[in-house]
Amino acid sequence: MPATAAQNLKTERKALVIGKWANLFMAVAGLLTAWVSRSDAMLVDGLYSAVNFISAIAAARIGARVGLPPTRSRPWGYDFDEVLYVTFRSLILIGVLVFAAFVSISKIWTFFSGGVVPELVFGPIAVYAVVIVSICLGLAFNFHRAYRKTGKRSAILKTEARAALIDGALSVGSGAALLSLPYLEDTVLGPFVPIGDAVIVLVLILAIIWQPLSTFRTTLADLAGVSAPSSTYAKVARAARDLAREKGYRLHRAAVLQAGRMHWVAVYLDPEKPVRAEDIDTFRDILSARLEDVIGPARVEIVLTASDYTNPVQE
Structure with a gap:
């Protein structure tokens, strides 16, 4: 593994380890605060941090495999593992938010149907909000710094930085809104204070669910x-056209897919003259090096063909 790639991997791992333990602390704190304060908003915050903790464990393992050479069991390498991780992480977060919405709607239904809704305890919420917001801002900064330091190519670090900001926004919004509820007691909204946290949860969900979606x-x-x-x-x-012109080859087209930080590039080429296999290998290696500078890591395959029938149909 090149020195730069190894250093980037080390930077990513360090950021993820810090995030893992920070999210474990926030998850425990959030669930404990939810139990003491009887707040659904705190429950959502704790569950969100728990998802981030579990995700950090998976992210560290996946990040270590991205870019590894193909094996017999994985003939195309491990690059798409990063995309799978981000996809399923988004689904889990969506599931957590849907669960939170269901819990909040149930509390509102209980209230309007004449049931008993537990009264909130506001003391623990203030302490929790201040501590968690500080941690989330620190995590977001740390993940973003690592993302920039590794060349802005890690989908994992980018996702974790956004998740930390969302977690912080959840804590700020829910904490501030919950602590403002006692001031509504003597207003026209006073009778609805018991379901205030449920309403806050629904508003927060509507505000942030677009990100995982x-x-x-x-x-x-x-x-x-x-x-x-x-x-x-x-x-x-x-880049492919310029190199083909330098080598005296005819370029039909290129196809490009993206898998997290890795790109897959297929170049359809007609040498229009006798060439050796090592000439094509040299073309591939030079193109890979040039693409590294302009789009990031890329796996390049050269397809030799005499016709351009492979041109895709335009939609």
Whole structure:
């Protein structure tokens, strides 16, 4: 493994280890605070941190495998593991938010149907909110710094940085809103204070659920084999075209897929003259090195063909 790649992996692992233990602390604190304060909002916050803790364990293992060479059992390597991780993590987060919505709606239904709703205890909420927000901001900064330090190519670090910010936003929003509920006692909204935290949870869910949904949509496109963004494709096509011109080859087209931080590139080429296998290997290696500088890590395959019948149908 090159020195730079090894250093990037070390930086990523260090950030994930810090995030793992921080999220375990926040999960325990959130669930304990939810039990003491009887707040659904605190329960959601604790569950979110618990998901982040479990995800950090999986992320560390997956990050160590991304970029490894193919094996007999994994002939195409381990690159898509990163995409699978982000996809399923998004699904789990969506599931947590849906569960939280169900719990909150149930509490509101109980209230309006004449049932008893437990009274909130506000003391532990204030302490929890201050501590957790500070931790989340620190985690988001640490993940983002590691993301930038590793060349902005790790989907895992990018996802974890966003998750830390969301967790912090949850804590800020829920904590501030819950602590403001006692001031509504003498207002027209006073009778509805017992379900205030349930309403707050629903508002927070509507505000943040777009993020895991957006991530899920993006990674699902990667898994489905959708072409990489047009800007990435243009850079690959330009690099392949320039190198083909230098070598005197004819370039038919290029195909580009993205799998997390790794790109898969197929170049359809007609040498238009006798070539040796090592010439094609040299072309591949030079192109890989050039793409490393413009789009990041890439696995390049060269397909020799005399015709351009492989051109895709435009939709």
